[in-house]
Amino acid sequence: MLPAFIFCLFLLTLFASADQTKPDQPTRISKQTRMDLIRGFNSELVYIRSPFPMGKKGLILKDGKLSPSGQELQQMMAMWGPAAKPGDQARISAIIIKDDRIHFEINGGPVKKQKWYQRIQVGGGGGMTQIAPNDPNANPRGSYVDLVFNHYVPELTPQELKDLLHPVFDFNAKSAVEAYLDTLPPKVQNAIKGHEVLVGMNREMVVTSKGRAPKKIREKDGDTEYEDWIYGEPPHDVDFVRFVADEVVRVEIMKVSGEKVVRTEKEVNLEQPTVAQNPAQPEVRPANAPTLRRPGEEPDSRSPASAPDGRRAPRPAAPPDLGGAGPTGPSPN
Template sequence: MSASASADDKNSSPLTEKHRLELIRTFSSDQVYIRTQFPMGKVGLTIKNGKVSPGGDELSKLLAMWGPSVKTGDRAIITQFVLKGDRMRLEINGGPVKKKKWYQHIEVGSGGGMMTPGGTAQDPINNPRGSYVDLVFDHHIPDLTVEQVKQMLWPVFDFDSKSPLEAYLESVSPKVKEAIKAHHVLVGMNREMVIYAKGRPGKKIREKDGEVEYEDWIYGDPPQDVDFIRVVGDEVVRVETMKVDGEKIVHTEKEIDLGGPAVATAAQKENKPANAPTLRRPGEQAPEAPANSGPSRPAPIPDPPSGPPQFQVSER
């Protein structure tokens, strides 16, 4: 029985005790490499019938709002494996909710104050940074072997790679894979791909061309070849190589398309009102100005009296 068929067949036999114990032994505290980004927060990923959700724009919004818990190529630890109802839940790096340790329930009083040994669950160091994936089936968990479950988890987990680079190369297109292996940068790559291909740059220069901000990543020093990688947003838009013999090679045409814009579009400016602000009611006409009206002038100030003030005394 194939893994895909067992996931959809409601009449398939339930998980046996033998395979349940094998799954628990294999996936508890197992090390994996990540094949797709997981969002931080209480919303993890779900796999059902081979499809991963959330994805596309919905996943991008979660990543923009909460940030990534793990990225493609990262190494993670499965810290909890739970079989319940119609799903398997695999939590990585502690999961999205921090579990409280037994010693965090203890309070010690000293000098009129109370303290918790090891810190409290609200301390920044104890904030959760993990996530999870739910492998969901129809009706119940069918009888599956370890290899069948690994095959179902392949869209998000790599159990076979020996290094982060190897895991990352398995998640990109063949053209990008060959370029990274050759330490070559293509126009259209993102920052992460450049780092995997060339490493972190020795120098970075930030400049602005009109309204567009960019970075030039510089690799190499004379008398060797020097590469200038121009990055706008998260995309390489220009690759310039200065050869030792003085030859200059420039690439600006996009060689790969990752499906995202190089820079976010700027927000449109608010239109200013055509008329000046007024306290008149809607429909009320403005008073007509005199024909010969010009700029108003202030009233003349009377001259001060030239002599001392005069007082008049009245007789009663």
């Protein structure tokens, strides 16, 4: 009997020590904390650190990682357009705390909403009329981000929540330029602070670094269209920044001393958005495509679709020259 009692006592001691070594789980968010966070963050102005696409699909932030990101995010930006870009100022328009996430909407969110007074109607002899009619052309231009936790939303302080949202929101930036610089690589940051241009920058970076160009020249080299931005005038240094699409491909500096500095090698690599390309070849009309000709009507030889293989039909031959300058009929007396 005594050995069994000692064995049970040993098991109880073992379980108690295991409970003591088990890490404490964070407590669930309380009702008061919910109210404090919603009251403190609603209508807050923030600077954007990550691109937000328009449309009903927003961003998801979990464990410090953002999704979608990279190429997928660039495709969404190219398809639906940007709701906010890095450096833009946005307003948190709604906060919804769910089971395992906190839902933040910016600039009205992705879905058009109605105010309470827009549902009020006044009736009379002519029927019902809204006192504040809706604008059918007002499309939603906001977006959202979901801050996702494991299993449930824990107890949080406002500063802890700001730290978790740092990949997408900047609460401490004093200006849009400061917020935008914080999203760039260190090499680009130093170049912008020194008002320099690197090969590989985009237009927004050049404008942030040098300002808007006083002179712009658009030319074409073969099939490649480019644009030169010119900064400065003699007797000072003159900078020529060449763009192809949205990327700097050439930087030329004419110094006062007569020295010419040209840089064409790429100095910074940035992710470029994917845009849809127009087809280079015209679309070929299928042979069985529907036609608008009436039954029995002959095909038009001038139409490209009249050729059976989809190629343009040859032009009809010109009438023979009869040698007369005027009409062939009898001339009036």
